[in-house]
Amino acid sequence: MLSRPKRDLTMAETARTAAGARVDLVLVAEMVERGAKVLDVGCGDGELLRLLAETRDVDGRGIEISREGVNEGVAKGLAVIQGDADTDLADYPDDAFDYVVLSQTLQATRHPRVVLEHMLRIGRHAIVSFPNFGHWKIRWKLMVDGQMPRTDNLPDTWYDTPNIHFCTIKDFRQLCDAIGVRMETAVAVDAWGKPLRLSAPWWFWNLFGEQAVFLLSRKS
Amino acid sequence: MVEASATIDFSERAREADQPRSPLVRFGADKPLRLDAKVDLSPFQIAYQTYGTLNAERSNAVLICHALTGDQHAANLHPVTGKAGWWESMVGPGRPIDTGRYFVISPNVVGACMGSTGPASINPATGHPWGLDFPVITIRDMVRAQAMLIDHLGIDTLFAVVGGSMGGMQVLQWAASYPERVFAALPLAAATRHSAQNIAFHEVGRQAVMADPEWRGGRYEIEGTNPRRGLAVARMGAHITYLSDAALHRKFGRRFQDRDNPTFSFDADFQVESYLRHQGISFVERFDANSYLYLTRAMDYFDLAADCDGILANAFKNTGTRFCVISFTSDWLFPTSESRAIVHALNAAGARVSFAEIETDKGHDAFLLDEPELLAIVRGFLEGAGKTRGLPAVVK
Numbered sequence: 001m002l003s004r005p006k007r008d009l010t011m012a013e014t015a016r017t018a019a020g021a022r023v024d025l026v027l028v029a030e031m032v033e034r035g036a037k038v039l040d041v042g043c044g045d046g047e048l049l050r051l052l053a054e055t056r057d058v059d060g061r062g063i064e065i066s067r068e069g070v071n072e073g074v075a076k077g078l079a080v081i082q083g084d085a086d087t088d089l090a091d092y093p094d095d096a097f098d099y100v101v102l103s104q105t106l107q108a109t110r111h112p113r114v115v116l117e118h119m120l121r122i123g124r125h126a127i128v129s130f131p132n133f134g135h136w137k138i139r140w141k142l143m144v145d146g147q148m149p150r151t152d153n154l155p156d157t158w159y160d161t162p163n164i165h166f167c168t169i170k171d172f173r174q175l176c177d178a179i180g181v182r183m184e185t186a187v188a189v190d191a192w193g194k195p196l197r198l199s200a201p202w203w204f205w206n207l208f209g210e211q212a213v214f215l216l217s218r219k220s
Numbered sequence: 221m222v223e224a225s226a227t228i229d230f231s232e233r234a235r236e237a238d239q240p241r242s243p244l245v246r247f248g249a250d251k252p253l254r255l256d257a258k259v260d261l262s263p264f265q266i267a268y269q270t271y272g273t274l275n276a277e278r279s280n281a282v283l284i285c286h287a288l289t290g291d292q293h294a295a296n297l298h299p300v301t302g303k304a305g306w307w308e309s310m311v312g313p314g315r316p317i318d319t320g321r322y323f324v325i326s327p328n329v330v331g332a333c334m335g336s337t338g339p340a341s342i343n344p345a346t347g348h349p350w351g352l353d354f355p356v357i358t359i360r361d362m363v364r365a366q367a368m369l370i371d372h373l374g375i376d377t378l379f380a381v382v383g384g385s386m387g388g389m390q391v392l393q394w395a396a397s398y399p400e401r402v403f404a405a406l407p408l409a410a411a412t413r414h415s416a417q418n419i420a421f422h423e424v425g426r427q428a429v430m431a432d433p434e435w436r437g438g439r440y441e442i443e444g445t446n447p448r449r450g451l452a453v454a455r456m457g458a459h460i461t462y463l464s465d466a467a468l469h470r471k472f473g474r475r476f477q478d479r480d481n482p483t484f485s486f487d488a489d490f491q492v493e494s495y496l497r498h499q500g501i502s503f504v505e506r507f508d509a510n511s512y513l514y515l516t517r518a519m520d521y522f523d524l525a526a527d528c529d530g531i532l533a534n535a536f537k538n539t540g541t542r543f544c545v546i547s548f549t550s551d552w553l554f555p556t557s558e559s560r561a562i563v564h565a566l567n568a569a570g571a572r573v574s575f576a577e578i579e580t581d582k583g584h585d586a587f588l589l590d591e592p593e594l595l596a597i598v599r600g601f602l603e604g605a606g607k608t609r610g611l612p613a614v615v616k
Contacts, residue, residue, distance in 0.1 A: 074574040
């Protein structure tokens with residue numbers, strides 16, 4: 001059954017969160033077991049890898065598409081390679097990692113389903129965080145303005161956004177069902193970064209969750 | 221016609237081949253170098269330079285592998301040319317390969333001509349330079365010899381092995397042959413095999429040397445000649461492959477050299493011609509023609525996957541080494557696709573690998589140059605690895 005992750009970050013770690021780590025990254029970090037082997041797909045400048053190394057003692061690797069992000073990550077001593085989630089995950093062997101993380105990147109991939117399938121082939125678990133396009137503000141903007149919504153989190157215009165495959169929490173759950181993966185844990189956070197009540201129904205999450213984080217595993 | 225200056229003292233280079241102004245280790249009959257060509261090279265010697273201090277735990281040694289026409293003088297004045305070391309931007313106090321922190325070992329490869337045994341060395345059986353009687357050597361032979369040097373220095377595990385181009389091939393061979401002895405590996409502008417195009421370029425260079433009537437079947441030192449024209453032409457051709465169209469255009473364009481109009485002759489009217497001729501001439505001052513044949517051959521033969529039934533990932537199976545692979549956007553000799561092949565194989569082997577492609581118009585030679593991004597990445601990678609290895613910031 002679906003459960004909430006244990007909130008077991010230490011005081012210092014929580015302080016760090018307050019000091020600036022992104023909320024969704026902290027939520028991801030909470031889902032990772034200590035000492036695990038993690039692949040972060042679309043790792044940017046390596047913020048999550050760093051957080052995982054510092055708070056979870058994780059053996060982390062990253063893939064990032066932008067040259068600047070990669071070079072910054074490597075210069076920080078992180079194991080990051082330049083690559084594309086859509087094309088390069090196929091090169092990884094089965095079961096190479098405990099967790100494969102895709103944070104805020106799913107909606108920018110060309111083939112989200114294929115990417116998700118690869119993640120669950122490469123890793124025992126997959127952790128996916130994404131902006132929920134079903135959030136009421138987005139629905140409202142589309143309805144009232146009749147235009148592709150732009151928010152603080154998603155400021156790009158439709159013609160220059162990297163996000164080509166937006167989905168809602170409901171859509172994502174349907175994809176998980178279609179692929180046949182087990183949803184172990186899920187969290188939705190509201191616009192203030194506060195997790196929504198677990199007991200709340202899915203439609204509530206889909207309406208009030210601005211972002212969602214899912215911990216998935218293969219159905220064996 | 222390319223004319224080498226008459227003032228060059230070639231005997232100085234010849235002397236350097238046997239009695240280099242570098243520390244030297246000689247391996248006697250009891251320690252032959254077993255070559256891939258199925259012969260033993262014995263006795264043989266390796267010339268090398270070191271920088272910095274080996275720590276008490278012997279855990280801070282960094283091996284530098286030089287490229288085709290490089291040598292051991294990475295961070296000191298070159299004894300023949302008097303020029304600065306070829307990697308001063310990378311190696312030295314406070315540099316990314318910080319000699320205040322690491323003990324840097326920079327050997328001359330076997331087959332080269334700056335003091336390690338090669339075709340320019342005296343064959344003890346004849347008392348003359350080996351010439352073409354020298355056995356053909358491979359990248360693996362170079363690495364085997366380096367491992368013997370490292371043994372001799374009493375070092376079990378290298379903190380890092382670093383090199384570009386042919387040096388990068390050696391780095392990959394080190395990681396494949398001695399994974400337990402390499403904590404971190406940095407192959408720069410490298411490949412796991414020499415491509416057909418690159419073999420083709422090398423063949424043109426070799427044919428230029430061999431077409432020089434002064435080459436004399438490789439017996440030029442005995443016959444008192446020197447195939448400098450052939451070697452200079454080989455160098456000119458090769459040098460183009462180390463640069464890029466954009467870099468040549470930026471540096472020289474179609475500008476004339478010391479004149480305003482074409483001379484309607486075959487003088488070096490264009491700056492780029494003059495530059496290449498200078499490159500060719502200055503190269504023959506410091507390099508042996510036969511060594512050039514042997515080292516290009518060693519690169520041609522390099523194919524790491526061939527040693528493991530064609531499956532590159534098997535070369536790195538169960539490796540504990542951490543890798544930092546770096547390529548350059550304008551490098552068409554060892555293009556990024558070659559580095560990606562390395563990364564794919566390492567990923568398939570589950571290795572811990574970083575990979576960065578650096579944007580530059582400077583071509584293959586970019587790894588030798590003062591590229592801030594390159595320096596920052598090498599520094600960051602080594603610092604990260606050093607932390608894991610438990611190296612103190614500065615050797616006491």
